[in-house]
Amino acid sequence: MEEGPLVFFVNGKRVQDAKVDPEETLLYYLRNTLKLCGTKLGCGEGGCGACTVMVSHFKDGKVVHRAVNACLAPVMSVHLCAVTTVEGIGSTKTKLHKVQRVLVENHGSQCGFCTPGIVMSMYTLLRTNPVPTEHMIERALQGNLCRCTGYRPILQGFKMFTAEGRIDDENNNGPASGVCALGDDCCKNNPSWISLYTPDDASQEPIFPPELKTANFSAPLLLAGPRATWFRPASLVDFLKLRMNHPESKVITGNTECGVETKFGGRFYPKLISPVAVPELNVIRINEARIVAGAAATLNEIDAEIRKFCKTSPGARNQVGEAIVEILRWFAGDQIRNVSAIGGNLMTASPISDLTPILMAAGATAKFAKFNGESQIPETSCVPIDATFFTGYRKTVMPETSALLEVLIPHNAENGFFRAYKQSKRKEDDIAIVNAAFLVDFEPDSLIIKTFRASYGGVGPTTRLAKSADKFIGLEWNEQLLTDMSEALQSEFDLPANCPGGFVAYRKCLVTSFFFKFFITVQHELSKKGLCAPVKDSDVSDLDREPFESIQCADVETSDAVGQSKKIISGAKQCSGEAVYLDDMPKLDGELYFGPVLSQRAHAKIKSVDFSAADAVEGVAGHVWWKDVKGENKINDEEYFRQELVTSCGQIIAGVLAVDEKIARRAARLVKVEYEDVSPIIVTIEDAIKHESFLPNAPRLRHDRGDPDAAFEEAEHKIESSVRMGGQEHFYFETNASYCIPIDNSDEFHLHSSCQNIAEGQHSAAHALGVQMNHVKFDVKRLGGGFGGKESRFHLLSSAVAVAAQKFNRPVRCMLDRDEDMMYSGGRHAFYSEYKVGFDSAGKISSVAINGYQNAGCSTDLSVGVLSRYIDHSINCYNFPHFRVVGHCMRTNTPSNTAFRGFGGPQGMLVAEDIISKVADYLKLPVEEVRKTNFLKKGDRLPFGTDDKQILTDEHIIEDLYEKTDASWNLAKRRAANEEFNKVNKFKKRGVALVPTQFGIAFGLKFLNQGGALVQIYTDGSVLVAHGGVEMGQGLYTKMIQIASKELDVPFEKIHTLETSSTTVPNASPTAASYSSDINGWAVKKACEELRERLAPIHETDPFISWEEKIKKAHLQRISLSATAFWKAPDVTWDPIARIGKRYNYYCYGACGADVEVDLLTGHHTVNRFLNRNELNLIQVRDAEIMMDVGRSLNPAVDIGQVEGAFMQGVGLMTMEEELYSPTGRLLTRGPGAYKIPGFGDIPAKLKVSLYDKFSNRHGLYHSKGVGEPPLFMGAGVFYALRDAIRQVNSEPVLDWHSPATVEKIRLSVGDALSTSVSLEFGKNSLLFSIFRQNRRLQLRMLLGAFVDKLVDFYLKLFSLYTFSVVQTMILYKNMSHDISILFSAIKVFINKMASSSLVCKMASSTPSSAVHPLLEALP
């Protein structure tokens, strides 16, 4: 094979490179070689979509466009392709593309780091489907995440490209459907929108390069790099010869598996063979007998061909094909499906592959091929994909030096049934926890089973074919089979408690639940033929989302810039990829990259560090560690470089400096750190309590009012309970990044960092460098998100980078990889709260006493502040007359937890809401009634301090806001409708909730409540505004410019902000606490007032001259055109230790109603919308509705964006996001593959957000209020709606409901016999465990002690064996059969089984009542 250069096109320009390193990804090449930095690195593992580009090639006479993850695509894979990046389609300097414009206009970009990827996914879709449907749009965006916007504005904007949302440009009369996605921005009001549908510039629809149409796409290629060689054979013979000659070679199809292995697993493959140009491996043939897919056929190609076949040849035999299509819908995102191949999926031999269960159950065959040296022709062999195909974890029967040629998948029989199922943490773009496929077919004209296969993934080291199915062949398909098969499956897939992968109880549940789903689906089909009792359609339909709808309401009258929905100032640059983030800054001559060496142990002594291997790598300049710190290595209770002891994984030990990132990271892996473990390793709060591991420097915070103990004793009713909230990863899109340029031979330092706290960064760097702060200039241009995560954790990295710059006297840069960032930076504090509550029969609470424990992680950081806010918010908006809360900071060997949107507030509010919910449970009262009974009212006194400032005035509006939300959302009507739904639906339940919030605004430390600004006017009339706040997507710069525009009375466009810098505003408070608009805004206002005053004489003498003339005159008259200003919050008097004084400047209020539907069999849920509008007689039906008090909004569009983004982050916190640690303290959820944040598919199908319309804030800037943090708790609306749904079936008198309510926990909370028995059995000992252990088991354990516990173990095992099958049978008979005789036989089975074991009866009465399903109780 001839060596040749890589040839491809980027944005129309030809690239030819014979020296490219085949190990490089396309993203690395674009950013580093071509300097196209619009495409971002968000995760490097295909999980976030930030790196999406369009790759086009010419095939069968057509140009094929595909969205691709550039972070996984090898640069070699685009040989003879055209790559289009975000820079290629539009620019602020010429014209934005319509996709970019739509995002800008709809406020669809906040921090902007995800935006180029989203633009490119949508752009690619439009290139293929100019008028897509909403479903197409949602599918195209499955592989993209956004952490800021909450997705609504993006989807709403893109709806304009659909036929329904499209503006009717001929008549200029709104969209064809009559409902305009833009609401008031409809083209009727804004004719400029019509330009969306006019053709873009030629430059914006790059044409496919003619050269690539004529080039031979199938031409072979060989390219040898420094370490690896890339082969692209063009024939099967060449391909197989290569396999024979290089047995160590790796076949690379989509690289979506291998790319992750090499980046994160440190694997190295020296010989890479791409079969993309081998025709035999790329075929897809579908005929009446089977589907044949070449090993390199991509998943989306297969999907398209099957759809086409099913359309042209419909029939009952297509169920296997349909199952493939259905499962591919939930398989990753389009970017992955566009490149990953069926061969890659099968040969990865992953136990959670989504396709292999289907292939196994369908009876598919793998055809292998091998080059025969003697005959010189390929030899093929067919191997069934059955129980023998996988020989071990990630191993197959494929003979060495062979390759997979094709996969042959037979259709199901005419009278057969085939279905596949998948359950994952997140419905879209997530790998399975368990997946399964089932096939059954019958002897002619009977229900005698001829073929029966069940295969499961996620229940062992390989995909498994259930042996249990075999024994049912020849038997009749009936209810007895369900019982027997379920029992058989439970024993066949009896996962041990320490089974790798965790979720053991849940996985066991899913094994049976999936079969149950299949069984009722088959029954449903058979019932249509009259072969069995009827099954309702709704029992077998999946939860599905309705097309998305949204409404935003804000009513701010204004005659100036303040109050207008101005677009964020760099929105257009963000959408075009021109916005520069830290790692996009051009490289300087001599620059080095800092490859971090992070601790791999949670608690260990560092015995030695050996840099010799790393230092010897070519391109490495050296290393940096604690010995190189010229200042002090210690700051507070942390070290920049760990010296002797590590107390958590992810701490910085050293850095390796090299000429580029690739070499620095490779060399950093060669640093040998010898550890000696120190015990104990404390991971959970429970561990910390057991070991009395308190943070040494943190006070125990306490707040008392009245005598809660006496009031509790006297109370009519009492509950003692507990509630947990897990931690949360910030998942800002741009990871921590720092860049330091030494100046004047390392006498001064210019630091750039992606951080929210420039003063802290400057101070910390000076401390480490051993220089005065005035030698460090610290700048921040913009962040790709922060959410609190870049307030105080960043500085260890930025200072370490500065130390390296000082040592080598060269610029040094570092941007952490996603997994490193998640290990290094910590997250939201998990809390465990125990409490006692006393109350009367009306639900009026008299006494509350809370004991709260916080997981602070390994150092103090901001934990005391977070604990303090937890305490303040543990009342939420309720009046607890006698009240005590004690808070403890627990030290663990996990990364130091830190600020995160809400800063302890949501954790505190959850306690209050748990109290309210349990009081309502106990009294069997509607929970909202208990809420209203206990609301704080005007005249009530807050429990903090004793002065009159704690007495609530008319500014306290929670009751009014709650009522208003209810009036619009109509809880009672929804509840009634849900009751009807729940009565007739056995396997799905709906729930509703309307949850309030009250959030205090001000920093907890009094001195931080200050802000500064510098406003400068230049002689051309342009204005430069500088202040201490950092722009991270929250629109701060925009709001500040609006203020300057109003105060100076100059157009918004004349004003600009360059960056936030320690040289313009010194000692700035962090951009945090939802207070930055206030503290910086007041300062900007004051500075502008000062300037206005100076300009007043000119204005008075000549009121009609233009602004520009006025400024020129002022300059000539030697009037200073630069003003600084300083502002401090006037009446915040809080003493955090004595806990007296005025704590907050003001409060923000909100309420969220949510309506959800849960699949009881899997725990999957959706924030649904009513389907039958007529029945409800509602004009507008909503699933989630939020009303938020932001005072008089400074910028309604920005504020609504904050509400929606915070809401979705809250939904993630409370329903999906779960940090999992190993018992040795290693964070296991270290990237988007393992840690799930909500995606596009998780937003409510219908969402209404309105801003409370009373401008009540006497203290705020122009009567506005802060908005960043308060809406986060609105995610609790969904959390409590889920509780309400589960309340419909779980018969516990008082239901425990801990956050996050993940699909796993929801399923295990259902309280049916299966979930109860498995969760009791597997409550502990799981290899993976979250920051809390399973609660029910823990409580039982606490009560019974170790000895009794052993006995319980024994009993429970027996109990679970029996009760599962008995109760499951009973439920089924009860639910599915209308035949009374079947019901009697069910009772007979039940009695027989009970009689056979007295133990069962004993345990049934001694276990929690939830062991018995309420449906069973209803039996006669």
Ligand SMILES: Cc1cc2nc3c(=O)[nH]c(=O)nc-3n(C[C@H](O)[C@H](O)[C@H](O)COP(=O)(O)OP(=O)(O)OC[C@H]3O[C@@H](n4cnc5c(N)ncnc54)[C@H](O)[C@@H]3O)c2cc1C
């Ligand atoms: C973000 C993300 C999401 C994902 N989601 C899912 C999901 O939902 N469900 C799921 O099942 N998987 C998922 N995966 C895993 C992975 O993408 C799939 O398994 C994919 O199908 C692998 O295909 P590939 O072509 O990219 O494999 P590659 O990485 O190219 O190769 C994988 C393995 O197959 C071997 N191989 C490929 N072709 C041949 C051949 N012809 N002969 C012999 N060996 C061969 C390779 O040598 C390699 O060992 C996901 C991965 C990512 C990164």
Ligand code: FES
């Ligand atoms: S950076 Fe490629 S998908 Fe996240």
Ligand code: FES
């Ligand atoms: S705007 Fe999407 S991640 Fe920030």
